[in-house]
Structures are given as structure tokens and as C-alpha cells.
Amino acid sequence: MAFIDEPLTEEITKDLRYLNLLANQYPTIAEASTEIINLQAILNLPKGTEHFLTDIHGEYEPFIHVLKNASGVIKRKIDDIFGNSLRHREKKSLATLIYYPEQKLEIILKQEQNIEDWFRITLYRLIELCRHVSSKYTRSKVRKALPKDFAYIIEELLHEQPEKINKQEYYDEIINTIICIDRAKEFIIALAKLIQRLVVDRLHIIGDIFDRGPGAHIILDTLMEYHAVDIQWGNHDILWMGAAAGSEVCMSNVLRISARYANLDTIEDGYGINMLPLATFALEFYKNDPCESFTPKFDCEKQYSIKEIQLISQMHKAISVIQFKLEGEIISRRSEFGMQHRLLLNKINYEEGTIELNGKIYRLNDKNFPTIDPKDPYKLIEEELELIEKLKSSFINSEKLQKHISFLFAKGSMYLKCNSNLLFHGCIPLNEDGTFKKVRLRDKDFKGRKLLDEFERLTREGYFYKNNPLAKQYGMDIIWYLWTGPNSPLFGKDQMTTFERYFIDDKETHKEQKNAYYIYRDDEKMCNMIFEEFGLDNSISHIINGHVPVEKKKGESPINANGKLLVIDGGFSRAYQGKTGIAGYTLIYNSYGLQLVSHEPFKSTEEAIVEETDILSSMVVLEQTVERKRVGDTDVGVELTKQIKDLKMLMSAYRKGLIKEKR
Incomplete structure (x- = not known):
């Protein structure tokens, strides 16, 4: 039977050098075909859940709590799975245990009279929840997320079916043994952290980690340990x-x-x-x-x-x-x-x-x-x-500052295109007529996407060009310009009136005029122009910004241009909560569509643990798809499709004798 979509011999010959390198990884037809089957299957899995946060401004306690509770997703998963089989108080306790397993276990161990019974019930509940949140991933991906100490045991429990009579005793005995050998506490901690890990596939931070709040360094320590994160400066x-x-x-x-x-x-x-x-x-x-x-x-x-x-x-x-x-x-x-x-x-x-x-x-x-x-x-x-x-x-x-800034350079950028969403912190500089504004840098004019690309390149020179003093100095000056310059996409105003605010009482002198971008934010034509500039499909794409707090209590909406532009700065920083009336937004993009979650102020981590309080969050569905989005619909899917094509070419080269199998 002919090989489906068999590549042409001329096409294979042109890429023979690359295919020989690929053959080192897949040295036989069997191994190449197995990988094709695997990748093709992955394309049909539901897309992973993305979370978008912005303008954290050093408020580490609410930020870390939002990471732990996945912006309320974990609580909703508990409701979905256990429904009316658990009382409200039991659901709260289970959620708090997942968010803060080490601290909550210390309290429970002092309070529970029959701790073995509590361990047994809790382990079954956590395993059921863990099985549910891992179901949308391949075994391989879940395996990579498992804690080393319990990887084999958790994998057995996740993929076994306890209702099958042949495995019921086996399943029960694993739980009993965990309790008997006094490893239940560590196992619960491992499961709780695995659940936190699996409910969010990728985290996007759309700028402003630093300043105002007391713990930017704690936030960056947390992000450096996070499994998948990108940052738009x-x-x-x-x-x-x-x-x-x-x-x-x-x-x-x-x-x-x-x-x-x-x-x-x-x-x-x-x-x-x-x-x-x-x-x-x-x-x-x-x-x-x-x-x-x-x-x-x-x-x-x-x-x-x-x-x-x-x-x-x-x-x-x-x-x-x-x-x-x-x-x-x-x-x-x-x-x-x-x-x-x-x-x-x-x-x-x-x-x-x-x-x-x-x-x-x-x-x-x-x-x-x-x-x-x-x-x-x-x-x-x-x-x-x-x-x-x-x-x-x-x-x-x-040393710590340099480590954190190196991380910002490694994981950060001026903007990011991801799964038909365009992420940037502030704005794309525009003229008053809504066209892209030209900005002169080193005797050359830049605008739109090229302007952001040039700003990013010069920023990197300002940090990394230690052996080129002139280039480094210009790069450092550009970094300062990005903070306060009239055409900075990160600042977005004509001037920063710091001196006037300190020394002049007349507030007329304090005014800072926003870039025209903010006038056109509710204009679909402007959004479409930006999508075209960045090579995105305007029928499905979104712009996601932070920077300017949405004053919800004044009736402002984070949703602009009929849903094409989303501003998700809801006031994580306490300095802004008086204006916004809330304490931050999370945008969630899962396989069913886009959801916007608004958060109420967070009191304290201690209260969340002891009194089992959670951030009160309200969810609004922005877009819901008729057909569930799959991995094949994402940027990862595009890359996997390319890999499948390359592997098909390799198999064809093997079959045509252009490359020998390495048995």
C-alpha cells in the first residue's frame, strides 16, 4: 500500500542533510512511525489551559494565592467532581489543603482524632481530583510533572480503574501501605502540588512585576520555579x-x-x-x-x-x-x-x-x-x-537581582504572539489619525512591530554588551527612554511629570497625555490593523494588555472593540484598588474559550490557611467555542505538524534507500 501523502524524492533529496540528523533520533522506520502516531494523537487532545495576569506590582501574597488556587479553577473542579457528595465545609477544607498542603497538614495533625481514617479519605479524594485534571494530557506529559519520590505510585493510581474488581485490592493496598509506612503526609503534599501544576498549562505575565508592593523578589523566586511561564516586560x-x-x-x-x-x-x-x-x-x-x-x-x-x-x-x-x-x-x-x-x-x-x-x-x-x-x-x-x-x-x-533580571531576559520580551493572542504591556505608539507612529532610533525610522523589535534588541544590548561600551550605553539610555519617553510602548504617555507632582501644587502641571492608542482601543479597525502588522488572523485574534487600571466601579470595562482588545489590569496593587474597585483580573483561555475572572481583595495567607478563606472571584465567559479547541489548533500544534511532516519524509527516505536504517 502506498505511503499516505508520500513526499516527493526531490523534496527529500533537498533536505537530506537534515534528515540524516533526524535519523540519529529515529534510527528505524518503526521508531519514526511510532513517533508519528504519538504526535498525531497529541494533536487531538484538548488544548492546555493558559492563565494571563498583569500588573502584580510586588503584591506577592495575593499573587501566590491566585497561582495556588488557579484563579478559582481548583475550587470549580472540586464542585464539578464531588457535587453534593461533599458538604460546603468539606470542599473548603479540601481546597485549602491543595493550596497550602504543608501548613494545613500541621493544623490537621493536631486536630484530627482518627488521622489514619482522615488520611485514607483524603488520599482517595485527591487521587480522584488528580485523575480528572490529568485526563487532558498524555501519560508522557503527566509523567514529566510527577514528583520523583512518588512518580511510579502516582502513575499507577492515576491510570488504574479502581472500580474494576481485578484491581480493587491492589489499588486499596497501595493506599493502606502509604499510610502504614507513615508516608501519607508527604504523599498528600505531592498530590496537592501536582494538582496545582496540572490545572494551568502555561502562565503569561503581561508586565509590571516590580514596585509598590513589598515582594517583587518573592514573586520572581516563585516564577523561576514555575513549570511554564513567559513575561512581557x-x-x-x-x-x-x-x-x-x-x-x-x-x-x-x-x-x-x-x-x-x-x-x-x-x-x-x-x-x-x-x-x-x-x-x-x-x-x-x-x-x-x-x-x-x-x-x-x-x-x-x-x-x-x-x-x-x-x-x-x-x-x-x-x-x-x-x-x-x-x-x-x-x-x-x-x-x-x-x-x-x-x-x-x-x-x-x-x-x-x-x-x-x-x-x-x-x-x-x-x-x-x-x-x-x-x-x-x-x-x-x-x-x-x-x-x-x-x-x-x-x-x-x-547576585539575586542579577539572577532575577537574567530570568526576565530569558523568559521575557516586548511582546508575544501565542495561540492567536497578541500580548504586550502598554501600547503600540500611534499618531492622532490612528496610523502607526514613526520613531527615529540611530538615524533610522521604525514603527509598529519593527519598532518593538528594535526596542527589544537595544534593551538586550544595554544589558549584555559588556565589551562594547558605546552600544551598552545607548542600550541603557533606551531602557530609560522605555520607562519615561514620549513614544515608549511601555509608558504610553507624552511625559512623566514627576518633578511637577513633587514641587508644584497646581495640578494643571501634573497632566500626562496618553498616546492615541488609548483613544482607539475600542476601535475594531485599529485592532485589525495591529493584527495585520503582527501577522495574525483578525477574525479569531485578541490583543491582551495591562498597564492602565480598569476602573470597574466607574463603569469601565476590560472588554474593548467587541472583545478584540482585553485590558486585564484590575488592580493587584493596593495603590490602585481604590480606583478599580476590585483586586485584579485573571484571563483564562482553555479548550472551551475565554473567561475573565475578577478577584476581590485578599486578606492574608494566614487567614486563608487557618480560616479556610479564599479569594472571592467572579467569572464572565467572554467567548465560548462550539467545538472544543485541540492541541492541533495551537502554536504547539503547528510545530507538531511540522515534525510529523519531517518524520514522514524520513520514513520515505528509509523506504527509498536514500538513508539506511540503523538497526
Whole structure:
């Protein structure tokens, strides 16, 4: 019988070199055909579940809880499987055990009188749940996810059918033995973590892991252990990436924001960066300065004394003035950035305590500038230069920070195309008429997709080009531009009015004009233009953004352009929850379609464990498919189809004698 879809001999001959390499992996017709059968079968499995989160801003406790409960999916799975056979309280306890197995077991071991009976019941429930969530994957994929200590036993339990009489005793005896040899606790922990692992196939973080909240370093530690994750850089992420690269201006911005939100613990305890030089400098130059405009905002629960608040305020002002000086250097050095209007220190009348902006004179609310020379306002004094060098050394030599930033480069990008979805943090810069905006970089114009590609390339140069100082410096300057520049796709505004917000009370000067992208977000034509630019099918694709919080309590919707553009920043950060009215969104894309989950504020991990409270989440079905999506409908499916084609060519080469089997 003829081989179905047999490739032409000329086509095989052209790829003979590649096929010889492939033959090392599949040395016989039998092995190649087995792999074709395997891959063809995988194409017909349901697609894995993707979760999309954005703008976490250091809020590690709610973020980790959302990962553990899979945005409420695990609770819904428990309801689906056990229905009315378990009481509500029992379902809550089972869910909490899956989220926090180690901590919950400690409590249960102290409370349960018949612990063996509890172990037996719980193990059967966990195995049933585990069997359900693993059913959409191949045995091979599940096997790779299994914890080594219990891999064989779990695989037996998952794939056996206990209702079959021949295996009932075998199945029961495995459970009994686990309990008898005192391994039930470890086995429950392993099953709980396996369930967490299997309910989410891939995690997408659409920017802004850093700043505001107290635990960005904890979030990154968690993500580094996660089984499948990608990250689209946000403007706050790019700032830390620049600081780790050695950009002094990015570093000063990082420190200013950390001081602004009283979040120096992330700097000191998280990354081991010594703040004593900055504190000493601030006490020397701002000792008698109340620094009222620099009083930190408290988004964390940590309590500070009056003296600590005063010191943080002084540090805040000290690093802010240094930041303005360093930014002046870049603006003067890079005229192509078009940011000359942000040179403000030279517009101050230091004797009068006023500043002239756009032809209008404003009175400053703070006139104390002990480190600024009015004749040369951007010049760093000797003590500032010394301070910057010490801080820069700490950032560059922080092993943990460098490890986290390397991870962001390895798993991150400016944008991502995945399964007909286009993910990017902020915007695609547009002109007022809705066309792609041209941006000049190194004497060349870029727009649309090519602009984002060029920004990413230069960002990588800024971090990795250690042996090319000129390229590295330009790359680091570009990283700062991505944080605050008028045509930055991560920032998306014409200016960042940091100076005005600190020193001028008139809020008219605080305005920041958003890029035209945000005007056209609800326009399907704009979305279709972007899909075409990025090579996506506009009939099935979606744009998924973060960056701008959706003010749900004002009636704003995360759904734009008839569902083509989704903004899923719902306010993970406490700083935004007053505006949004919720505490974050998760977008879920499974084989049945798209679902948007909104979360209520999370109280604490301790309360979640002890009182078995969960984040209250509400789900809205955005799109539901008539036919369930399969692996063959995904990007992975495209790659598997290519592999099948190559394997068919290899089999044909074997049969034609062009390549010999290696029996």
C-alpha cells in the first residue's frame, strides 16, 4: 500500500542533510512511525489551559494565592467532581489543603482524632481530583510533572480503574501501605502540588512585576520555579532591568519609587543593596528639611516610627534630585529622544522659588536645593558622585537581582504572539489619525512591530554588551527612554511629570497625555490593523494588555472593540484598588474559550490557611467555542505538524534507500 501523502524524492533529496540528523533520533522506520502516531494523537487532545495576569506590582501574597488556587479553577473542579457528595465545609477544607498542603497538614495533625481514617479519605479524594485534571494530557506529559519520590505510585493510581474488581485490592493496598509506612503526609503534599501544576498549562505575565508592593523578589523566586511561564516586560520591569545593567538614572528611579512607597525592604532585604550610604547622604544635606512633599505613601502593612518616616522622606528627596540631574544628562546627550521640554532644573528661579513652564510662572512648594548650583543645575556634586558609585556597585553585584533580571531576559520580551493572542504591556505608539507612529532610533525610522523589535534588541544590548561600551550605553539610555519617553510602548504617555507632582501644587502641571492608542482601543479597525502588522488572523485574534487600571466601579470595562482588545489590569496593587474597585483580573483561555475572572481583595495567607478563606472571584465567559479547541489548533500544534511532516519524509527516505536504517 502506498505511503499516505508520500513526499516527493526531490523534496527529500533537498533536505537530506537534515534528515540524516533526524535519523540519529529515529534510527528505524518503526521508531519514526511510532513517533508519528504519538504526535498525531497529541494533536487531538484538548488544548492546555493558559492563565494571563498583569500588573502584580510586588503584591506577592495575593499573587501566590491566585497561582495556588488557579484563579478559582481548583475550587470549580472540586464542585464539578464531588457535587453534593461533599458538604460546603468539606470542599473548603479540601481546597485549602491543595493550596497550602504543608501548613494545613500541621493544623490537621493536631486536630484530627482518627488521622489514619482522615488520611485514607483524603488520599482517595485527591487521587480522584488528580485523575480528572490529568485526563487532558498524555501519560508522557503527566509523567514529566510527577514528583520523583512518588512518580511510579502516582502513575499507577492515576491510570488504574479502581472500580474494576481485578484491581480493587491492589489499588486499596497501595493506599493502606502509604499510610502504614507513615508516608501519607508527604504523599498528600505531592498530590496537592501536582494538582496545582496540572490545572494551568502555561502562565503569561503581561508586565509590571516590580514596585509598590513589598515582594517583587518573592514573586520572581516563585516564577523561576514555575513549570511554564513567559513575561512581557512592563515599564516598571524595564526600570529594574536598566538598574541591574548599571544605568545610574534607572537605579535612581528605582530607589525613588521604593522610597515613595516605603518599600526599601525589597531593596535591602530582598536584594541585599545597602541603603546606608543614601541615608547618610540624606542626613547630611537634608537634616533640617521636613521634606513634606516626599512623605512616603504607605501601601504596605509595615509600621514606621516618626523618625523612620522622616528619614525615608529625606532619602526620597535626595535621590529624586539626583534623578533629575541624571535625566538632564541623558536628555542633553540624546537629542533624538525629543525630550528637551523635560529639562526643568534650569528653568527654576532659585532666588524667587519659582519655575517657568509653558510661558507661565508657578511657585514651588519646596525651595530647598542644597546640592544644586543654579549656574550649573545638572552638575552632580562630589558627594553625589561618590554615593552613585557605591549604589551602582551594590546593584551590579547583587547576585539575586542579577539572577532575577537574567530570568526576565530569558523568559521575557516586548511582546508575544501565542495561540492567536497578541500580548504586550502598554501600547503600540500611534499618531492622532490612528496610523502607526514613526520613531527615529540611530538615524533610522521604525514603527509598529519593527519598532518593538528594535526596542527589544537595544534593551538586550544595554544589558549584555559588556565589551562594547558605546552600544551598552545607548542600550541603557533606551531602557530609560522605555520607562519615561514620549513614544515608549511601555509608558504610553507624552511625559512623566514627576518633578511637577513633587514641587508644584497646581495640578494643571501634573497632566500626562496618553498616546492615541488609548483613544482607539475600542476601535475594531485599529485592532485589525495591529493584527495585520503582527501577522495574525483578525477574525479569531485578541490583543491582551495591562498597564492602565480598569476602573470597574466607574463603569469601565476590560472588554474593548467587541472583545478584540482585553485590558486585564484590575488592580493587584493596593495603590490602585481604590480606583478599580476590585483586586485584579485573571484571563483564562482553555479548550472551551475565554473567561475573565475578577478577584476581590485578599486578606492574608494566614487567614486563608487557618480560616479556610479564599479569594472571592467572579467569572464572565467572554467567548465560548462550539467545538472544543485541540492541541492541533495551537502554536504547539503547528510545530507538531511540522515534525510529523519531517518524520514522514524520513520514513520515505528509509523506504527509498536514500538513508539506511540503523538497526
